[in-house]
Amino acid sequence: MLSVQPDTKPKGCAGCNRKIKDRYLLKALDKYWHEDCLKCACCDCRLGEVGKFI
Secondary structure, three states: OOOOOOOOEEEEEOOOEEEEEOOEEEEEEEEEEEEOOOOOOOOOOOOHHHHOOO
C-alpha cells in the first residue's frame, strides 16, 4: 500500500538558494524557484508571468 503525505517542508530556490515560503511554487527543470527568480537568460523576462507553457 502506498501512502502519500503532503510535503510541507519549505523548498530551496534554485535561483537565490533561499527558502521558498510563498503560497505557490514554480517548478522548472526539476528545480523549485521564487516567482521573481525564474527569468529568461536572454531578455530577463520573469517566466512566472508567462504561463504554464512557453
